[in-house]
Structures are given as C-alpha cells and as structure tokens.
Amino acid sequence: MSVLVLVEHSQGVFKKKSLEAVQYAAHVAKELGTSVTAVAVGNVDNAAMQGLGAYGANKVLHTTESRLENFNSRAYTKVMLAAAQKESAKVIVGLHDTVGKAVSPRLAARLKAGMVAGAVGYPDLSKGFVVKKNVFSGKAFAFVNVTSDVKVITLMPNTFQVVKGEGSATVENLDIAFDDKDFSIQVKEVSKASGSVPLSEAELVVSGGRGLKGPENWHVLEGLAKELGAALACSRPVADSHWRPHHEHVGQTGGTIRPNLYIAVGISGAIQHLAGVNGSKTIVVINKDAEAPFFSAANYGVLGDALEVIPKLTEAVKRFKANH
Ligand SMILES: Cc1cc2nc3c(=O)[nH]c(=O)nc-3n(C[C@H](O)[C@H](O)[C@H](O)COP(=O)(O)OP(=O)(O)OC[C@H]3O[C@@H](n4cnc5c(N)ncnc54)[C@H](O)[C@@H]3O)c2cc1C
Structure with a gap:
C-alpha cells in the first residue's frame, strides 16, 4: 500500500506545483503510516527523480516512450493505472491543473475510486477521510468524506508552501506495453507561453x-x-x-x-x-x-x-x- 503522486516536469525540471503535490502526498502517507511513490513520465534524468526525495517521495516509478513527450490523457491514465496496481495505492494525488483534471477522473472511474477535485486541505482522518475543497467558484468550502477503498485527490496548486528537506528517492522503471489505441489522439505541437514566470x-x-x-x-x-x-x-x-x-x-x-x-x-x-x-x-x-x-x-x-x-x-x- 502506498500514496501515489503524478509529477510533472518541463524539460526535465520538476514543476514547483509537483513538488507541492509530493509534499502533500508525504503528509497523507505519514498520517496513514505508509510511503510515497511518485510517477514520472517522459525524458527526465535520474538525479532529478532522486531529488524528489527531498520533498517526501520514497520511490519514483519512471516510464518513458517517445510518444509520451507531449501530454496524452489516455496514455498517462494507463501509466497511472499500472503504477496504482503495482503499488496497491490507496490514495492517488494529482494536481488540479490541465494534466490532473484530465487524468484523475479517468483514473478514479477505472479504479472505482471516490474523488475530491480541487482540494485545499489535508484529509482529516479523525472523521473518516474528510477533505476540504472549494465550491461555487471559491465562494465557499465543502468538506467531503471519501468512503471508497481507493481515493483520488487533485490538489489546488499554491495551497501549501513548498519546503525542501533531506532525502533521496529510489528510481525504478515502469514498463508499459502501449498500443496504438493509447495514442489515438496525439498532440502535434506545443507552443509555450513566453514570460519569465509561469x-x-x-x-x-x-x-x-x-x-x-x-x-x-x-x-x-x-x-x-x-x-x-x-x-x-x-x-x-x-x-x-x-x-x-x-x-x-x-x-x-x-x-x-x-x-x-x-x-x-x-x-x-x-x-x-x-x-x-x-x-x-x-x-x-x-x-x-x-x-x-x-x-x-x-x-x-x-x-x-x-x-x-x-x-x-x-x-x-x-x-x-x-x-x-
Ligand atoms: C459566463 C461568463 C464568464 C466570464 N468569465 C470571466 C473570466 O474568467 N474572467 C474575467 O475577468 N471576466 C469574466 N467574465 C466577464 C466579467 O463578468 C466582467 O465583465 C469582466 O471581468 C470585467 O473586466 P474588467 O474588470 O477588466 O472591465 P470593467 O468591468 O470595464 O472594469 C474596468 C475597471 O477599471 C476601472 N478603471 C477605469 N479607468 C481606470 C483608471 N484609469 N485607473 C484605475 N482604474 C480604472 C473602472 O473603475 C472599473 O472598475 C465572464 C462573464 C461571463 C458572463
């Protein structure tokens, strides 16, 4: 059993919001008495993946394939599903961003998991598995109790401050047999927004x-x-x-x-x-x-x-x- 977290990077550099998601997963894992496995997709080097240990990841599962260089929700879901099964994941954390919003609901449906979209707090385990989230476009909060065996959460970026700690994660390959159906929709070109700060x-x-x-x-x-x-x-x-x-x-x-x-x-x-x-x-x-x-x-x-x-x-x- 572990807490799984999908991490995103840009040209091999993990995004700050992903470090926040790893930190969040580490907090949940500590509460549940388990470990954190991050899932990284695409071209990223070992040192960067090991570095996720400083934010609380124990292990990183890495899968790479030329067709994964651009985001593909169907293929990413397949990767996360394989990782969830391999790790017997009970909680799966993604970000409430373009990638997380596309992958997490698909994953929740496949795993018959309850899902909290846009979490802004840690799960309160004293009352079950109660997570605070924004509702009505941020004008109110809801506290959602997830009762399914497997739980999926998307975290609102910039909810928690990212603090670098110590530690190094182990890295393992996650081999997936993709077929053409997984890439029936392909991103042909990505135009990056200019500007020094995303x-x-x-x-x-x-x-x-x-x-x-x-x-x-x-x-x-x-x-x-x-x-x-x-x-x-x-x-x-x-x-x-x-x-x-x-x-x-x-x-x-x-x-x-x-x-x-x-x-x-x-x-x-x-x-x-x-x-x-x-x-x-x-x-x-x-x-x-x-x-x-x-x-x-x-x-x-x-x-x-x-x-x-x-x-x-x-x-x-x-x-x-x-x-x-
Ligand atoms: C379904 C729907 C979805 C929408 N989604 C969005 C959305 O995602 N994001 C969004 O922003 N809007 C959205 N809107 C539009 C929204 O309702 C407003 O019309 C819009 O936000 C107004 O933009 P504004 O404040 O720039 O312009 P205005 O309403 O025209 O306001 C301009 C402001 O500038 C002030 N001002 C004027 N001159 C000066 C000056 N020289 N110095 C200082 N202040 C000055 C004025 O006092 C005024 O308060 C949506 C509307 C609908 C119906």
Missing part, C-alpha cells in the same frame, strides 16, 4: 483590466511586474480584445491562480473574475472608482488613476530594492 506557479501576479484603456499602456504594468519578478495576468475582456494573450486571462473561464500577492489594476472585480483569483493570499486593488466591487475582496486598496499610481509604485519598489 502564471500558474507565480507567487506574485500583476493583473490588468479594461481600466488600462488599451494595450499601449501595458508597458506600465510590465515595468512593475519586472521590478517585482511577478507574472502578468488580465481580465477576460482584455484577452477577448486581443490586448493580451489568452493564456493570461484569469477567472471562471480562464486560469485559476493562488499567488501570495495579486495586484489587480483597473479591474472591476466581477464575480467571474474573482472566481479565478480569490484564493490569493493577499489582494491589492488599484481602481479609480471607490465603488468598484473588487475593493470588498481586497486586503489593501489604492483609490486612484492606474496610470499615475503604477509608475509611482514601480519607483517605490526600485528604491526599496536598492536599499535592501
């Missing part, structure tokens, strides 16, 4: 809305984001108007993020926008309308014209950095 993993995010008036003013936000080392995001109308690329759009129909700091500039705070950002630890709203609904969701608010406030804020960040 939005889904960013701890600091600077986000702009229609209040910025047009794409020609975005350099102001870019300047602040650069000084802070933050990722850029935007509201949906901004992406729909092609002021910014769609991968920056956050909200109900865009990405869901949970950074430590979310700075919302010229965004009204519609419920559909809040759905994607209200898990942020600290929200700062900059808006020229005192009645903007976003202020009621903010930890800090600045009432003023974004095009005057942001350059001053950027200068203040520069001064702060120069003196510290």
